Amino acid sequence: MRLLIFLALGLSLSLALAVAVGETTLSRGQYLQAIADPGSAPGEILWSIRAPRAVAAALVGAALGLAGAVMQGLLRNPLADPAVLGVSATSALGAAIVIAAGLASVPWAIEAAALVGALGAGGVLVVLAARFETPETLVLFGVALSALGGAATALIFNLSPSPIAAGEVLSWLLGSVANRDWGNDAAFLLPAVVGVALAAWSARGLRMLTLGEETAALSGLPMATLRAAAVAGAALLTGAAVSMAGVIGFVGLVAPHLTRGFVRDDPAATLAPSAFAGAILLVAADLAARLIPTDQELKLGVVTALLGAPLFALVAWRAARSWRA
Amino acid sequence: MSAAQGLALDLAGVRVDVAGRGVLDDVTLSVDRGEVLGIVGANGSGKTTLLRAALGVAPLAAGEARLFGHEARRLSPARRASFAAWLPQERKVGWNLPAWRIAALGAPDATPGRARALALAALEKVGMALHAERGVLDMSGGERARVLLARLLASEAPLLIADEPDAGLDPDAQRLIMELLGEAAQAGRAVVVTLHDLGLAAGGCDRLAVLDAGRLVALGDPFEALAPSVLRSSFGLDGSLIGAPAGPVLSVRRAG
Numbered sequence: 001m002r003l004l005i006f007l008a009l010g011l012s013l014s015l016a017l018a019v020a021v022g023e024t025t026l027s028r029g030q031y032l033q034a035i036a037d038p039g040s041a042p043g044e045i046l047w048s049i050r051a052p053r054a055v056a057a058a059l060v061g062a063a064l065g066l067a068g069a070v071m072q073g074l075l076r077n078p079l080a081d082p083a084v085l086g087v088s089a090t091s092a093l094g095a096a097i098v099i100a101a102g103l104a105s106v107p108w109a110i111e112a113a114a115l116v117g118a119l120g121a122g123g124v125l126v127v128l129a130a131r132f133e134t135p136e137t138l139v140l141f142g143v144a145l146s147a148l149g150g151a152a153t154a155l156i157f158n159l160s161p162s163p164i165a166a167g168e169v170l171s172w173l174l175g176s177v178a179n180r181d182w183g184n185d186a187a188f189l190l191p192a193v194v195g196v197a198l199a200a201w202s203a204r205g206l207r208m209l210t211l212g213e214e215t216a217a218l219s220g221l222p223m224a225t226l227r228a229a230a231v232a233g234a235a236l237l238t239g240a241a242v243s244m245a246g247v248i249g250f251v252g253l254v255a256p257h258l259t260r261g262f263v264r265d266d267p268a269a270t271l272a273p274s275a276f277a278g279a280i281l282l283v284a285a286d287l288a289a290r291l292i293p294t295d296q297e298l299k300l301g302v303v304t305a306l307l308g309a310p311l312f313a314l315v316a317w318r319a320a321r322s323w324r325a
Numbered sequence: 326m327s328a329a330q331g332l333a334l335d336l337a338g339v340r341v342d343v344a345g346r347g348v349l350d351d352v353t354l355s356v357d358r359g360e361v362l363g364i365v366g367a368n369g370s371g372k373t374t375l376l377r378a379a380l381g382v383a384p385l386a387a388g389e390a391r392l393f394g395h396e397a398r399r400l401s402p403a404r405r406a407s408f409a410a411w412l413p414q415e416r417k418v419g420w421n422l423p424a425w426r427i428a429a430l431g432a433p434d435a436t437p438g439r440a441r442a443l444a445l446a447a448l449e450k451v452g453m454a455l456h457a458e459r460g461v462l463d464m465s466g467g468e469r470a471r472v473l474l475a476r477l478l479a480s481e482a483p484l485l486i487a488d489e490p491d492a493g494l495d496p497d498a499q500r501l502i503m504e505l506l507g508e509a510a511q512a513g514r515a516v517v518v519t520l521h522d523l524g525l526a527a528g529g530c531d532r533l534a535v536l537d538a539g540r541l542v543a544l545g546d547p548f549e550a551l552a553p554s555v556l557r558s559s560f561g562l563d564g565s566l567i568g569a570p571a572g573p574v575l576s577v578r579r580a581g
Contacts, residue, residue: 210427
């Protein structure tokens with residue numbers, strides 16, 4: 001509980017920082033004006049541009065962190081992340097198809113297509129998860145789905161008649177929460193809330209899986225249902241994240257590692273802290289993407305990979321001693 | 326303890342095929358509350374398959390397996406677990422949870438407070454009370470085996486099923502396990518346990534079932550079940566089980 005309060009404070013702090021700091025420097029008077037009158041020009045910058053973007057980063061980070069913790073618990077593998085089952089890849093494919101078809105300007109078309117892509121893969125995986133006990137089987141199918149999604153996206157690049165459309169697809173794939181408004185944030189909540197509920201419900205199954213599939217199956221818990229719920233929850237959360245922000249790596253992988261030590265490795269107790277940690281990480285990464293002075297704003301997926309890879313190596317180095325077969 | 330009535334375990338003419346080959350054939354036996362039934366036999370004789378059939382997780386090609394009068398195969402996971410708790414031979418643990426958390430997994434439907442109390446009581450029984458907060462992956466193999474046994478004992482199921490719980494353990498731990506399973510039986514539970522150590526099995530079980538190539542070749546009290554003829558035909562051993570003050574001793578050599 002103390003950990004969650006600490007993380008909630010950290011998230012509030014990072015959100016406040018993300019709203020307060022930006023490309024446009026405001027004077028103290030302007031800050032006061034923004035707070036007193038949200039409709040004023042400084043108020044617009046803070047509450048209509050920076051705040052919804054920061055919240056978008058927090059939501060996506062939380063979804064990815066939670067999905068990562070679910071996947072690591074389900075597969076009993078500290079290297080699992082939301083991408084391992086191929087949901088990110090098929091979700092990205094959905095968005096890529098819409099962009100390449102020239103429908104990117106249709107409102108919500110990209111978001112809906114990304115979610116449909118995630119749900120397609122998620123549906124296949126849920127059936128497989130209920131059918132097959134071993135995590136290896138699920139990973140193998142995930143690898144196949146991931147490769148298929150990646151190949152189909154590459155095919156779109158390959159056959160795309162217009163380099164502009166191809167560039168748009170690429171830019172989207174690199175991930176960003178720039179220009180997200182409160183409408184985007186609200187739309188995200190719909191699938192995400194269902195995903196969170198499924199993940200929370202599967203938590204005791206994830207803890208039981210510590211003992212292996214066969215023992216868990218005989219433990220009295222409805223493991224087939226709980227496994228399916230875990231996969232469906234992770235797929236919904238990943239799909240919601242991809243549809244909001246494109247493909248963003250490493251957050252789902254790193255967030256559970258940052259928190260696991262504080263909850264004595266418990267796969268169930270890792271879930272909520274991982275969501276918070278993911279949110280803080282992505283708000284910070286987005287702040288970095290905004291503030292690092294470059295000609296073109298850095299893509300969020302690029303920043304998370306650049307920051308995440310060394311961070312992950314560090315976590316892995318420290319954790320290596322405690323990982324055992 | 327649940328209001329389970331009737332024979333704890335009742336197998337009638339059970340046959341299990343794996344890949345078209347009969348690994349268990351025409352096995353009939355029953356276990357009642359208050360007794361420890363040991364299942365012995367060479368590697369590949371069908372011991373684990375028998376346990377899996379009893380739990381209703383191995384599909385039967387013929388016959389019937391009943392837990393407290395209910396067809397095992399048709400039980401829901403929750404109901405099955407309310408009748409029988411399972412300790413697998415495999416002692417792999419995925420995460421470094423504290424010992425009490427692992428033991429508490431034996432009572433997943435209890436409230437958190439009660440699950441913790443059951444876990445701590447079970448850890449006390451296996452002599453690991455002082456290690457309740459230690460991570461199981463930081464423990465030796467023997468200590469982890471005790472914690473996993475505690476998980477079995479934390480269950481309130483009236484039938485305990487353990488698959489080679491003595492494997493890889495020192496003599497003290499092996500005898501502790503048999504003692505605790507015996508205590509559970511005296512407290513009114515039924516216990517089914519597979520074992521390789523015939524001396525240990527003879528000393529710790531009320532009855533023994535001998536499996537040979539999937540068939541039940543002997544069933545009865547240890548001296549009856551491990552008669553010289555059975556030792557010779559099913560285990561390839563010449564000799565006999567001898568009564569001794571601290572429990573039966575197996576005096577055998579490989580049959581020439």
